[in-house]
Amino acid sequence: MDRRYTIICQCCRVNNSPSSSAESRDSCPTTERLVDKIMAFRDVALSADTLEKARIFLADTLAVGVAGRCEAVSDKVFSAAQGWSANGEGDVRILGRPDVRLSPHAAAVVNGTQIHCLEWDALHEPSVVIALCTTTAALISETETSDISLDETLRALVLGVETAVFFGAGSQTHPRFFRPSTAGLMGASVALAYLRKFTRTQMFDLLGLAYSQVSGTMQAHWEGSEVLPLQIGIAARAALTAADLAAAGICAPHDIIDGKFGYFSLIETASNLDAQFAQWAAPWKIEEVAHKPFPAGRATQATLTALIDLAAQNSFGMDDISSIKVHVPPLIMLLVGREYNPNMSAAYARLCMQFIAPMMIRDGRIDPRLFTSDHMASAQAEADAAKVRCTLDGNPDPNALSPQTIEIALNDGQVITQFVDIPYGSPGRPMDRADQIAKADFCFETAGYRGNAHALFEAIFAVSENISMRDVLDCVTN
Template sequence: MAIRLSDAACLLPPSTRADSRFGFDTHSARLIELVAKADIGSLDPAAINALRIFLADTLAVGIAGKCNPAADGVLAAMQAVGGAGHVGCLGRPDIALPAHQAAVINGFQIHCLEWDGLHEPSVVIALCATIAALHADLASSDATYGDLLLAFAVGVETAVFFGSAAATAPRFFRPSAAGTMGAAMAVGKLRGYDREQLHNVLGLAYSQVGGTMQAHWEGSEALALQVGFAARAALTAADLVAHGITGPHEVVSGKFGYFTLIEQPEDLDGALAQWGSPWKITEMAHKPFPAGRATQAVLTALLELRAERDFDAEDVALVRAEVPSLIGLLVSRPWSPKMSPAYARLCLEYIVARMLLDRTIDPVRFTDAFIGEDDVAALAQRIECVVDDNPDPNALGPQTVTVTLKDGTKMQRFVDAPLGAPGHPLSAAQRIDKIARCFAAGGWKGDPAQFMAAFESAPLDQKARELVLAQTGGSA
């Protein structure tokens, strides 16, 4: 069988493949150069402040994840596979696992409540895999807090790159797929790897990329597990490189690269040019409520409309949400009394019904008893989600929410920036309140204000392991 020159180039060694005659781009090398050159001095005060805030938020959310009905099963499976170890499990101060198993359970707990932060423009929940991987690696690291924040920034920036350069709606679950790439760069940066090592870490991470939108579509517990798998893959890639193993190099846009197989690219050069301008951690959105980010604009509208004129659930005749197509894909799904907790967190009908009934979203109200309530069943029939004409396949907003009351009153809210978004940020008091709710959900006895203050005020030269251990317990 004849082999074309373009195909034969794939068989050449890396040193030859760099030759431009074979049409290979330099996107991977340029990405690695950006990762390698990043230092603590390149992080502006706004970025450092955001890194401190979102590190605390993400760890608190991981503690809360202990309340997920599937969390104990995931833990038991990881204990069976790995036995005892030296890395703490969030919210479980008496349990420690080997790093790879701890990354899985902590990654699962960070994402399983849908309470972790999101970078909306790229549709990447960019914190969960990176923090789970870094938390595991800290157990054997002498890195400073500054080193940790830099690695965190690099991980977020990398994950966002792999999401923001995509031209179409996601087919692979970006917190897992892009998250693997970001977490791998974060771990490599924390370990002080050089350019060649980082390039191999990226390639070995790409060789493990997985996690599709099917788990999201079905509302499977595997969705959050995919985040744990991404964190584990990052550690595996870094460990392999530490022992001299190499990976493929042209993984960004090579013949079978990320933007050939996983996503369709829009503007890779433009996305790379935006590296650190600004640091994407400053564009992250908090989730004030434990539900899919795609539901948060409607929840924000309900809060604001009730502040203007209070009404109860029984007063509502109809809630109509006009949303971009991606929102419809993510959360426009029918309520069912038999739906799983993971499905319910992504079901706009259930989330809106809970907000109307409870005036908040309680992370523990995702069990059969709550999901199947008669009041929920009745309200779910009065909630509509209609796709608007927004042409952007990755748009999460704006959204228009109209509430019609039984007395005929109509109230409408146009939401461009949901509560928690950079344009509508949580106040310090609201951030502490969220941490308090996280601690309550996870049965954690810590002081929320002190927890937040510890991460916001710790000196950059403090040992990161000591800081995280003092605030989360265990052996991290």
């Protein structure tokens, strides 16, 4: 047997003694490099700007999780999850559902599903990782059952996003697995380990336990299945399980990054892990996260941005248009270039440019409450979809989300073109505070939730060491 794997097996048999722990680390130097960075985070002072971004995107993620209550899949998942808690009860509240509590693991599934089900949650564009959803869902369960400050929660969120992006970045191919759940699970697990003050040895096992539960493929995305957002909830639950098992002393595989069957052998393909390590905290990836102003997946946001810009400059409606051509990179074609289908699910429709673009032109916004079978299968929706076509733009980058070029041909022969390199909501074109709060207000309205978005932002931006994460959750659960 290969000596390297013999050492790991021996390590597992001696209950993580100091000497065996050192042998294990020697056998997996790449994992050791990552653990070094994670453990060093405890002594890192985060800048005001980094913490500002963490506050902004925590507020955004909680708000879209409230909005997710309006989607039918959330009620189905909630119904199932009630059976996973003793007597249908527990200690953890559910976003947008007052007077409801579930067990931590059951709540993580529901909150994770709600956060992602409307495709409205924030994205780290360079890595194509929707990096906050899984970590936030796991942190809700953790902070509801422990007395954890908002400040510590924000730090855990920054670390979770950084770790998720590490596992999601660097791939040279289209995603095969659903990065928000696979990379997201790794990030969420590390965030929990930070709050639980895991030792170095526990961190090795935590990573192995998380990796051993990695799941979620792009097939659900491709089909527009209700399982797509559920994969986030499952990943958040898996993160809690990994943390619990590591705390109990379970020894896990350690060579999980570039080992024979490691993450970058099976899940992703990374050409240069040294480059990924060099990018750790340079800058903190929370600073590169983009809002999704519209509940339609990040791949549609550049086109929707263009339509807003064009509407401000021109006067036309959908009935004035003969065709819309959207020139996109290959990843955009993969994600949202799908054909309209009158029998499509809401999850499919949110990722269908042929349905989304006409909705923006007709309504001036994307309303999650309109993703009903009657609306999606209407004769108007079918006629509008026939006017929209996505085409490849020749971009060689398999992970590029932009630029995109939109050509609108009007019935009178006029052709209007808009090039979008930086979509609205990106770090280069950010939403201002008024727009952030307006989005949260719309999220609450969408869910029929009586909360106040201003109160949510006031709680998250309060400068006080006495603010707990529970205080923040009061604004989205009561």
